[in-house]
Amino acid sequence: MHVIDSHTGGMPTRVILDGGPDLGSGSLAERANRLAAEHEEFYKSILLEPRGQPGMVGALLVEPKNPACATGVIYFDADAVLGMCGHGTIGLGVTLAHLGRIDIGMHRIETPAGEVAINLKDPNTVEVTNVESRRVRHAVTVDTEGFGPVTGDVAYGGNWFFIVDPSPAPVESENIRSLTDFAIAIREACIAQQIGGENGEPVDHVILQGQSPNKDIHSRNFVLCPDNDYDRSPCGTGSSARLACLAAGGKLPAGEVILQESVIGSTYRLSYQPGQGGAIVPRLTGHAHIMAESTLIFADSDPFRTGISKS
Ligand code: PYC
Numbered sequence: 158m159h160v161i162d163s164h165t166g167g168m169p170t171r172v173i174l175d176g177g178p179d180l181g182s183g184s185l186a187e188r189a190n191r192l193a194a195e196h197e198e199f200y201k202s203i204l205l206e207p208r209g210q211p212g213m214v215g216a217l218l219v220e221p222k223n224p225a226c227a228t229g230v231i232y233f234d235a236d237a238v239l240g241m242c243g244h245g246t247i248g249l250g251v252t253l254a255h256l257g258r259i260d261i262g263m264h265r266i267e268t269p270a271g272e273v274a275i276n277l278k279d280p281n282t283v284e285v286t287n288v289e290s291r292r293v294r295h296a297v298t299v300d301t302e303g304f305g306p307v308t309g310d311v312a313y314g315g316n317w318f319f320i321v322d323p324s325p326a327p328v329e330s331e332n333i334r335s336l337t338d339f340a341i342a343i344r345e346a347c348i349a350q351q352i353g354g355e356n357g358e359p360v361d362h363v364i365l366q367g368q369s370p371n372k373d374i375h376s377r378n379f380v381l382c383p384d385n386d387y388d389r390s391p392c393g394t395g396s397s398a399r400l401a402c403l404a405a406g407g408k409l410p411a412g413e414v415i416l417q418e419s420v421i422g423s424t425y426r427l428s429y430q431p432g433q434g435g436a437i438v439p440r441l442t443g444h445a446h447i448m449a450e451s452t453l454i455f456a457d458s459d460p461f462r463t464g465i466s467k468s
Pocket residue numbers: 214239241242243244245316382388390391392393394395
């Protein structure tokens with residue numbers, strides 16, 4: 158299995174070029190459901206240690222339904238198949254350019270959440286126009302185990318987010334362990350109290366919003382992913398969900414560009430345009446760098462060939 162590893166603002170993406178399972182010829186969402194239901198060992202073994210690394214997201218290339226798209230892609234982390242992934246799409250754009258499969262300029266990418274557009278601005282810089290994003294619940298309070306009541310918004314940006322703004326705990330890199338515990342308690346409370354999307358979609362990510370000491374930065378975030386690791390980048394789908402909240406609250410006009418910082422200090426440029434029925438069309442720009450091109454080996458004699466399970 159040939160893979161190319163990149164990182165987007167510190168967050169790793171592993172693009173899988175071949176060797177994936179047969180997922181049929183349905184829509185990308187149907188193929189993603191099949192990956193989740195029937196091939197858990199396959200996708201976890203690519204990302205779990207010792208073959209993978211904490212936080213890493215996989216990007217399985219598949220045939221798009223729409224031939225106008227440069228590729229179809231299904232993203233996953235070590236715990237769940239994702240609807241969409243912003244940092245992964247920036248990493249994918251840079252990887253496709255590295256392979257000579259796309260040139261500078263506009264391209265479309267098919268994901269389970271829908272088609273997104275990328276603009277490859279230079280070999281390391283990609284602007285993503287994401288799927289329509291929206292806030293679906295405002296100022297809802299969940300009762301967390303150990304941390305008491307926490308109030309936030311539920312929003313969609315290609316994945317489902319519970320966004321706490323401002324975070325009661327400082328969003329600082331020295332606090333990553335305690336922020337992780339806090340965010341896990343929030344996600345568990347959302348699931349237990351059925352706080353999620355309009356059609357019962359569970360919250361899969363949690364965002365804690367804080368301030369940056371740099372006055373050019375609009376805000377800093379900590380983002381918990383389904384695998385209980387944190388996003389080293391400012392999270393593309395999370396930033397999209399946050400933009401939807403800012404737009405719904407009248408806190409950011411369409412077209413205004415802001416800088417969003419991750420908990421480790423990497424940044425995205427963000428803006429949005431109005432979408433349908435109160436939703437927004439988010440745009441994010443970030444940088445990715447290729448780190449490795451390799452062949453993954455799954456030897457029968459390897460006792461950890463399927464990875465070290467976290468549970
Ligand atoms: O950038 O959208 C994102 C993302 C989702 C999970 C990890 N990164």
